[in-house]
Amino acid sequence: MTIHKNKLIAGNWKMNGSLAANAALVEALKQGVGEPACDVALCVPAPYLAQVQSLVAGSPLALGAQDVSAQAQGAYTGEQSSAMLKDFGVRYAIVGHSERRQYHGETDATVSAKTAAALSNGITPIVCVGETLAEREAGQTEEVVKRQLAAVIHVNGHCISEIVVAYEPVWAIGTGKTATPAQAQSVHALLRAQLHHAASEHAAGIRILYGGSMNAANAAELLAQPDINGGLIGGASLKAPDFLQIIAAAR
Incomplete structure (x- = not known):
């Protein structure tokens, strides 16, 4: 197992x-x-x-997908398997993004199966967890994110050290609202403790990204937190100057 010392900044272009x-x-x-x-x-x-595989060839930019099928192959119209993604040089795949959970009905079980599918072909899954505004206001943040991550650990415990986790408070995605650095760090520390329980010798090396409206203005302060190891960047990843500023802040 390689300890990932570098932070990871992953741009999510969404449907743009x-x-x-x-x-x-x-x-x-x-x-x-x-x-x-x-x-x-x-x-x-x-x-x-x-197209992007060709564009990033020979550069420090790695290619990622926004989803992956839980199935290996077969009669699953519209799906892309991890083997297909591997064919195009995909290194990362976002799994269980809140928009997939919300609009496509993805469950914790689905997310766990997709995580396993990505890992089976050497693709690093970026596993998303996070609570809605209603859940946060009801004091359920800890319960929700721990449940979501526990499902993935249960299915993928033997290789949990190979995943990336992204904490994305649903109330802070695309809303312009951002968790304060202290709010984000407290949830990241909680997730780190849960990973430590599952993979004690590797937990420190598992990268936990923050994914709730990180932008050029707030990236440095968020990335300075001890358990925030990078960002999953939405809108700001479509603007080169902003995305470059976030990358520069990830030291």
Whole structure:
């Protein structure tokens, strides 16, 4: 098991992009990124995986997918298997994003199975956990995130050290609201303790990203917290100057 000392900044383009816009964005990132002190990934819509694989070749930018099927192959129209993603040089796959849970009915069991599918082909799953505003206001944050992560640990315990966790408070995604550094750190510390219980010798090396409206203005303060090992970046990852500023803050 490799201890991941570098932070990870992963851009999630969500359902945005075009051939022309992608080429311009990746070119600007390549021009500005230099030799980053952190790992960087671009998680792009499935139709653009081949284009972006070509665009990032030879650069420090790794390719990521936004989802992966829990199935290996077969009659699953519209799905992409981890083997297919591997064919395109995909290194990371977002699993269980709150939008998938909310709009596509993904359960903790589904997320756990997708995590296993990614790991089976050497793709690093970025496993998302987080509470809604109603859950936070009801004092259920700890219960919710621990339940979500416990399901993944239960199915993937033997290789849990190979995952990345992303804490994304649902109330802070795309809303402009951000957890304070102290709020985010407290949940990250909770998740770290849970990982320590599952994989004591490796827990310190498992990266836990913050994914709730991290932007160029707040990234440095969030990334300075002891248990925040990077960011899962939505809107700001579509603007090269902002994304580059976040990358520069991840030291």
